[in-house]
Amino acid sequence: QADINRYKEILHALADLYCQGYDLAWRQLYGEEKPNRLHLPGYPFAKESYWSSDSGSPFVSMGCERENFVLHPLLHQNTSDFSEQRFSSRFTGEEFFLKDHVVKGQRILPGVAYLEMARAAVQQAAGRSGQENVGIQMKHVVWARPMMAGEEAVQVHIGLFPDENGEIAYEIYSHLDESLEETVVHSQGTIILRPACEVQSLPIEQIRNQCSREMLSSSQCYEQLRKMGLEYGPGHQGIETLYIGDNQVLAKLQLPAFLLDTQDQFILHPSIMDSALQASMGLMIGSGSLKPALPFALQELEILEACTLSMWAAVRYSPGSKGEDKVQKLDIELCNEQGTVCVRMKGFSARILEGKIDSESKEKLGMLLYQPGWKEKRIDSAVPVSPISQHVVILCEPDQAIEDSIAMNMNGARCITLQTKGESIAVRFQGYADEIFEEIQAILKEKTNSKALIQIVIFSKEQVPFSGLSGLLKTAHLENTKLIGQIIEVELKDNAQTIREKLLENSHQPFDSHIRYQDGKRWVAEWKEIKTTQDTVKIPWKDQRVYLITGGSGGLGLIFARDIARQARSATLILTGRSALTQGMQTKWQDIEALGARVEYRQVDVTDQQAVNRLVESIQEEFGGLHGILHCAGVIRDNFILKKTQEEMQEVLSPKVLGLVNLDQATKDIKLDFFILFSSIAGSLGNAGQADYAAANAFMDAYAEYRNDLAAQQQRQGKMLSMNWPLWQDGGMGVDEATEEMMMRSMGMIGLQTANGIQALYQSTGIGKNQVMIMEGKVDQLRMLLEQDHSKENDKHSSVNAVAGDKIINQDLYQNLFNEIAAGTLSEEEFSTLMKM
Ligand SMILES: NC(=O)c1ccc[n+]([C@@H]2O[C@H](COP(=O)([O-])OP(=O)(O)OC[C@H]3O[C@@H](n4cnc5c(N)ncnc54)[C@H](OP(=O)(O)O)[C@@H]3O)[C@@H](O)[C@H]2O)c1
Structure with a gap:
């Protein structure tokens, strides 16, 4: 046994x-x-149901059609296929977060619902349990368009796009029509799953004492919000008391009683989260500007704990932002009763709703014209100083004494002097661009993430064209945010000591990319919208005049040649290019001749000074004068800085830099009616892959200011205008359908229509500015992108991103573009077409 x-x-x-x-x-x-094998009976699968019974359904109060089958109240089904990790939801409009969230008469999905939707989607996809939300971070959230509930149920999808760094980009979108062809993106952002941060607490009692200026009860708050057109139903009336202080507010929040059983269904409960955003109204009361607004962007959100039934929301301006700003940035912290921070939002901004809310299909399309301007801006000592590991100061043709003194006394900075004597400004610019390009390439090749600051100092008005070097700096920053660039124009009276002080103070303001000291004041470059009227339209073409169009056989050259022929009788048009004349080219302008214009083609390379001189002389001799120039010659050789060669760069710079100066020199004594330069948005904003093209166009922009100054001193005749064109629908560097669709989706921009481009030129010549930037598309979205003042940002990413007003659009555009690439919705071809901007 x-x-x-x-x-x-x-x-x-x-x-x-x-x-x-x-x-x-x-x-x-x-x-x-050996024993034999024995077959045993298989395991019988027991058919037992584990679904909860109808009576106890947690989603009954949600008003969802599919209440028993949804993964989450905001995330109904997993509809992934091989092409996309996707979840879809169908909302009837009766859910509390829609029914009780009415803005200007429309039921709108609250911005916070997208955050919870994205969080829940990532939780599902990552196979995390509800308790594992700790440590979720969201960044670069943009609410592009509101989603409205109409009479019929609306379907919305969320796509997840993980990248190799472990970050998960998401896009929340719906389809405009049954064919599923047109997609509307409502919100997008990035989620990072990371270890939980240390628990932090806020001194609630202390903050409440600081917020003693005014106290509003729940009913007072919602009455105030109602007057602003924001109708919150019971499900979204979570503010119990609002305490208002100077530049900060504290709100006591409480989940409405009838939603108590929904608390466990959400981590970022829409009712509580939305109430926290509503609390920011307290700041507006303080600043006296009460206008309805919808969430627009959020730099960062951290989830430390799930929302609780009863919470505190502390709202204040983000560092550097203030009540008077056009776009204010807020930091919002949600704490539980004990003051433990559960959710932290940084850099939240909202867009003011001026008219009634429009759905995507009805959004207003139009054209916007912007001009560069200067805004007086003192050094903002509130901006936190971010550490810079490399500081390079580049002096453009300084006096020997200044050079020596700065080189010796700029502690920690490397000084480079740009000094080529006796050459034309174009040759010097191209040489300097080469030197700086090499410098930038070397910095970018260093495999560190620490920041580098390049400051280029310009000493006099004659050196203004050198500010075109900004095109290199802006592009370098777009290609790698670790590089920050500044153009600093100092005053003639400045000595080495004051210049050093200026360099130092600006190194603490890396958000300002172009600074000008004038009349003892500090000015920062910004974009100003031009309000045009019919009165400002001026057709520059006149009868029987002689016009030179360089690059005239290209797309835009021919568009304008045709327009001149239409508008002016018996015009003579001299088109030039490097190519020899062909039969094919001639057939392209037959219709122009049919309109009564005389078209002549000359094979001239604008970079050849002698050839340009001969061309100008021969035009005058042969046709009796020269009255206007459209400088359209240009080439692109797209490549990121790390891969770009100096040969490519010189090829791109030459027609716009050397070519322009050659033309200007050859015509300096001629009484021109106009001299119009075909520049690009890339010149004003930089463009990844186009460092050379951006610098070439930025040189032309700056040259227009320089030459108009000469004209004011009677050294030139006629106005020079630099047009920063966007991509045109037609024309040589035009846009295809797929790119246009992508431009619209990601930035609300469309290819410029020919008629509008011509109209824009008429308006720009009419107002007599040096430089005009043009964009066509959804005006509200474009305005928002361009006018949002990012100069106050201080977070790690955005502080280096947003260097100045003119940079803003790029950062947002690029963020969108890179999201598109990550999402696989933007092909490399489309991206390179966009780079031609
Ligand atoms: N189309 C757009 O969407 C757009 C957008 C923004 C800015 N732009 C700017 O507008 C201008 C015209 O654009 P586009 O679309 O008409 O371009 P395009 O069709 O490529 O025409 C450019 C023309 O420039 C000529 N060219 C190049 N280098 C030259 C040189 N060294 N000397 C003389 N001619 C030269 C080329 O002819 P050869 O090869 O025969 O020399 C070509 O015909 C460009 O400068 C571009 O930067 C265009």
Whole structure:
């Protein structure tokens, strides 16, 4: 018996080891006599239901159609396929977060619902349990367009796009029509799953004492919000009391009683979260500007704990932002009763709703014209100083004494002097661009993420064209945010000591990319919208005049040649290019000749000074004068800085830099009616892959200011205008359908229509500015992108992103574009077409 027991014990132990995966030598157990295998009955699958019964459904109060089958109240089904990790939801409009969230008469999905939707989607996809939300971070959230509930149920999808760094980009979108062809993106952002941060607390009592200026009850708050057109139903009336202080507010929040059973369904409960955003109204009361607004962007959100039934929301301006700003940035912290921070939002901004809310299809399309301007801006000592590991100061043709003193006394900075004597400004610019390009390339090749600051100092008005080097700096920053660039124009009266002080103070304001000191004041470049009227339209073309169009056989050259022929009788048009004249080219302008214009083609390379001189002389001799120039010659050689060669760069710079100066020199004594430069948005904003093209166009922009100054001193005649064109629908560097669709989706921009481009030129010549930037698309969205003042940002990413007003659009555009690439919705071809901007 003892043996049998021992045998069974060993057998059990062996069985256990076998189950654990050990490979056992069974032969030793049985010896020579092998036992037979036995078939045992299979396991019967018990058909038992584990669904909760109807009566206890947690989603009954949600008003969802599919209440028993949804993954989450905001995330109904997993509809992923091989092309996309996707979740879809169908909202009837009766859910509390829609029914009780009415803005200007429309039921709108609250911005906070997208945050919870994205969080829940990532939680599902990552196979996390509800308790594992701690440590979720969201960044670069943009609410592009509101989603409205109409009479019929609306379907919304969320796509997740993980990248190799572990970040998950998301896009929340719906389809405009049944064919599913047109997509409307409502919100997008990025989620990072990371270890939980340390728990932090806020001194609630202390903050409440600081917020003693005014106290509003719940009903007072919602009455105030109602007057602003924001109708919150019971499900979104979470503010119990609002305490208002100077530049900060504190709100006591309470989940409405009828939603208590929904608390466990959400981590970022829409009712509580939305009430926290509503609390920011307290700041508006303080600043006296009460206007309805919808969420627009959020730099960062951290989830430390789930929202609780009763919470505190502390709202204040983000560092550097203030009540008077056009776009205010807020930091909002949600704490539980004990003051422990559960959710932290940084850099939240909202867009003011001026008219009634429009759905995507009805959004107003139009054209916007912007001009560069200067805004007086003192050094903002509130901006936190971010550490810079490399500081390079580049002096443009300084006096020897200033050079020596700055080089010796700029502690920690490397000084480079740009000094080429006796050459034309174009040759010097192209040479300097080469030097700086090499410098930038070397910095970008260093495999560190620490920041580098390049400051280029310009000393006099004559050096203004050198500010075109900003095109290199802006592009470098777009290609790698670790590089920050500044153009600093100092005053003639400045000595080495004051210049050093200016360099130092600006190194603490890296958000300002172009600074000008004038009349003892500090000015920062910004974009100002031009309000045009019919009165400002001026057709520059006149009858029987002689016009030179460089690059005239290209797309835009021919568009304008045709327009001149239409508007002016018997015009003579001299088109130039490097190519020899062909039959094919001639057929392209037959219709122009048919309109009554005389078209002549000259094979001239604008970079050849002698050839340009000969061309100008011969035009005057042959046609009796020259009255206007459209400088359209240009080439692109797109490549990121790390890959770009100096040969490519010189090729791109030459027609716009050398070519322009050659033309200007050759015509300096001629009484021109106009001299129009075909520049690009890339010149004003930089463009990834186009450092050379951006610098070439920025040189032309700056040259227009320089030459108009000469004209004011009677050294030139006629106005020079630099047009920063966007991509045109037609024309040589035009846009295809797929790119246009992508431009619209990601930035609300469309290819410039020919008629509008011509109109824009008429308006720009009419107002007589040096430089005009043009964009066509959804005006509200474009305005928002361009006018949002990012100069106050201080977070790690955005502080280096947003260097000045003119940079803003780029950052947002690029963020969108890169999201598109990550999402696979933007092909490399589309991206390179966009780079041609
Ligand atoms: N189309 C757009 O969407 C757009 C947008 C923004 C800015 N722009 C700017 O507008 C201008 C015209 O654009 P586009 O679309 O008409 O371009 P395009 O069709 O490529 O025409 C450019 C023309 O420039 C000529 N060219 C290049 N280098 C030259 C040189 N060294 N000397 C003389 N001619 C030269 C080329 O002819 P050869 O090869 O025969 O020399 C070509 O015909 C460009 O400068 C571009 O930067 C265009």
